[in-house]
Amino acid sequence: xxxxxxxxxxxxxxxxxxxxxxxxxxxxxxxxxxxxxxxxxxxxxxxxxxxxxxxxxxxxxxxxxxxxxxxxxxxxxxxxxxxxxxxxxxxxxxxxxxxxxxxxxxxxxxxxxxxxxxxxxxxxxxxxxxxxxxxxxxxxxxxxxxxxxxxxxxxxxxxxxxxxxxxxxxxxxxxxxxxxxxxxxxxxxxxxxxxxxxxxxxxxxxx
Numbered sequence: 731x732x733x734x735x736x737x738x739x740x741x742x743x744x745x746x747x748x749x750x751x752x753x754x755x756x757x758x759x760x761x762x763x764x765x766x767x768x769x770x771x772x773x774x775x776x777x778x779x780x781x782x783x784x785x786x787x788x789x790x791x792x793x794x795x796x797x798x799x800x801x802x803x804x805x806x807x808x809x810x811x812x813x814x815x816x817x818x819x820x821x822x823x824x825x826x827x828x829x830x831x832x833x834x835x836x837x838x839x840x841x842x843x844x845x846x847x848x849x850x851x852x853x854x855x856x857x858x859x860x861x862x863x864x865x866x867x868x869x870x871x872x873x874x875x876x877x878x879x880x881x882x883x884x885x886x887x888x889x890x891x892x893x894x895x896x897x898x899x900x901x902x903x904x905x906x907x908x909x910x911x912x913x914x915x916x917x918x919x920x921x922x923x924x925x926x927x928x929x930x931x932x933x934x935x936x937x
Contacts, residue, residue, distance in 0.1 A: 746784055746794070749774055753795040757842040765792070765845065793855040796846045799839075800863035806833050808870060818877035819927075825874060826923045829900060830916040840908035868897045878931065885933040892930060892937050899926060 752774035756764030763769070767788055771778045785791040807828040814824035828834070849856040872893035878884055903919045929935060 745776075745780075749776075749781060749784060749791060750795045750798050753791055754799055754842065757795070757845050758838050761841045762845050762848065765849075787855075789849070789853040789855045792846070792849050792853070793859040796849075796856055797859040797863055799842065800859075801866070803834060803839075804863070804867055804870065811874075818874065818881060819931075822874050822878060822927060823924065825871075826920050829904075829923075830920045834904065835907055835916055837908050837911070840905075864897075868893045871897050871900075875930075878927070881931075884931055887930060887935065887937040892935070895935075895937075896923070896926060899923065 749770065753764075753770050756769050756773050758764075760769065764773075765788070767778050767781055770791070771781055774781075781791065785794075807825060810828040810833075811821050811824050814821050816824075846856065846860065850860040851857070872889050875887075875889050875892050875896070879887065879889060900923065903914075903922065906913050907916070907919065930937075
């Protein structure tokens with residue numbers, strides 16, 4: 731039997747997408763053991779040399795995979811919010827419901843993210859992707875908070891600090907749930923975040 735990967739002629743962007751998708755699948759299946767170029771090439775069904783042709787280093791590929799996965803997840807949540815009719819408060823609720831759904835709460839992501847976090851400490855390229863995607867997440871939250879702040883009944887608060895606080899809460903709840911889903915139900919996470927926003931709108935937090 732010939733185990734040599736079968737090559738398909740593809741445009742560079744399509745080939746890069748295949749490599750990124752293969753990298754994410756490798757990390758999902760094998761965690762840090764899936765970081766090797768050989769594992770990724772086998773998953774993608776291409777030669778190691780072709781990976782090197784598209785990416786000058788493994789760090790570049792990991793950074794692109796990090797950015798794509800984080801961006802895709804956030805975009806799926808944003809799309810749900812955009813499709814929701816209603817007030818800024820109702821859109822915020824739609825955001826929470828999407829966040830505490832299987833779009834975000836999926837334990838397979840934890841294995842992938844552990845690798846990304848480890849790599850962000852070792853690689854500047856991965857760290858930059860981490861910083862960029864985290865900033866995009868906070869910006870989306872800040873945008874929704876700004877819309878809330880324009881309501882007549884809203885108190886004055888610091889949008890930037892509120893976005894940092896809420897994004898930190900969401901990240902912490904996500905990690906707690908992924909480590910042990912028995913700690914709280916998604917509905918309880920949703921309730922915690924709704925309560926946080928109600929407290930903010932009531933002027934409980936002096937931000």
